[in-house]
Amino acid sequence: MWRLSASILLFSCLVLSSSSFGDSEVTCSGIVPLRYRNDKISITDFGGVGDGRTVNTKAFRAAMYRIQHLKRRGGTLLYIPPGVYLTESFNLTSHMTLYLARGAVIKAVQDTWNWPLIDHLPSYGRGRELPGGRYMSLIHGDGLRDVVITGQNGTIDGQGEVWWNLWRSRTLKYTRPNLIEFKNSKEIIISNVIFQNSPFWNIHPVYCSEVVIHHVTILAPQDSPNTDGIDPDSSVNVCIEDSYISTGDDLVAIKSGWDQYGIAYGRPSSNITIRRITGSSPFAGIAIGSETSGGIKNIVAEHITLSNMGVGVNIKTNIGRGGYIKNIRISNVYVDTAKYGIKIAGDTGDHPDANYNPNALPVVEGIHIKNVWGVNVRKAGSIQGLKGSPFTGICLSEINLHGSLNMYRTWKCADVIGTSMKVSPWPCSELRTSGGSNVCSSAF
Ligand SMILES: *[C@@H]1O[C@H](CO)[C@@H](O)[C@H](O)[C@H]1NC(C)=O
Ligand SMILES: *[C@@H]1O[C@H](CO)[C@@H](O)[C@H](O)[C@H]1NC(C)=O
Ligand SMILES: *[C@@H]1O[C@H](CO)[C@@H](O)[C@H](O)[C@H]1NC(C)=O
8 A cells, every 4th residue: 555655656746747847848859869970971882873773772781781890989870862762671780870861762672572581579479460470670670779760851661562462462471571670779769751651560669768759750541551650669768759640550559569478578668758749540549559468657648639530549458468557648639530539448359379368467557648639539438447457547637529429429438447527528437527636637
């Protein structure tokens, strides 16, 4: 009991100190220092040709070899001039900036036959889509430090159509490649770049720390399968802000592995901030899960502007996941047109294999959602906890979700304990209505 109240007190203090800054001024661009690179090279120095036909894989690999082995003090900037640079996948190296000029395009070849395979992630136990290994991301970083991808809004184009079609025709052999993946890496900045048509998830930091992503644009067709925008996965100290994301799946989804593999690996996602994101998707704007086995805690999402959505805010986990979802604070969300405003679900039913432990129930506690305004929202909300592990500390305040159809306006709740204040339509009897003097309101 003492530990519980102490942690609540600590939590409130953290919140009070952070909210003493003016909202619009808050930014995390300074958290990972943007280093000036004295040493600059261009992809054209390595035979790169931006004619849209030449395959530049050798040029990219040679440039990386040069940066890695010459180890210039302060790192090296690799300049990509205007032009279309077709390439196969390549690895980045530490202490470098990949700088795309205005009009520079790094474009993936569409050769799915020769695409390199890499090991599955331990927290997934297999590829996310299919058993076995997985295709390497177009741009890959493993065990790196101090890497920047930036420029003047050049484009990284995955040409994902061939991969989407393999998925649609069920002829995919292994899990599709991400557009960019950083694994076991730290001090990463991604800014002022346009990502488009990723074969699978766009940006995937996994087992990373100190990752800042800002002023990016991520685009994929609404019907492109699994083209999540940004998926921080078993990563800590991540900040995503000031970006536009419109894809065929969740805009930002925080994950931490799944079922027995994720539980055994035990690597949480924590201290993640998502701020000033605008976008549109048939799935969720802000998603947590459903891969939550390593645990997900201390997440802040604020000033999120969404239109034409499947779900505004979607927190999802599963029986057999274990792990937890704790201390989640989501505020100032505007949703124009959505199937669901808010959805919190304990059993989404999706497993890597049949060997999950059905007794491994996730713990969901301390979810505070405040200031949500929705227009043309078909179903206001749904909170479905688990019988053996009810959701606790669920707190909703100042939420207005207006639908065009009255018949769907009610919330659906089960196995949930918490409070609500100024929520319209009225949520459910499980969330006792509060005048305001509760833990929830003091936490904001
Ligand atoms: C790129 O990195 C992956 C994973 O670390 C590794 O398996 C692969 O051999 C590397 N490829 C090249 C061309 O260095
Ligand atoms: C890149 O695009 C973003 C989003 O539109 C914008 O905020 C940013 O100022 C642009 N950056 C540059 C260098 O043009
Ligand atoms: C949380 O992450 C931010 C970067 O987004 C960092 O500045 C801060 O120090 C981190 N807090 C803790 C407790 O690690």
